[in-house]
Amino acid sequence: MPAIVGNIKIVSVGSSGVVQFGDALVISPQSSSKTFAGSGSFNTGDLPVTNNGLSATQTFDPDVIDDAISKGGTVA
Template sequence: MPAMVGAVKVINIGSSSVFHIGDVYKIQPYTQAKTFAGGGSFNTGDGIRVHLENAQTTMVDNDEFDQNLTGI
């Protein structure tokens, strides 16, 4: 069934977002990310105490591509 849409104002769309108005068969946003974090990272909450005497995050990544996105 066709969509009836009035005025639309788009302020901002992220790099891997989808903006859609009306009928659609398939929406397939894509993104990829790689995160490296050391000990005590990504902690959330109140009153967290992390004591790391000598912490190091060692990253060795010999390949050029980790996850190839094809057909996009």
């Protein structure tokens, strides 16, 4: 469905990032990674304000595969 897009500010796009304007049927990443960070770590905006008292990040993950990436019908 077509839409009117207003002001856009893109600070950076990672090596596997996707920026899409307009209609799309499927958008699929070509890589994946796992990131651990504490509270307030990924705030975005021009003037972020975070007030965190005590923060702890659980990094134990017993899963073998979290998200498989498929390329052409095969799992990489």
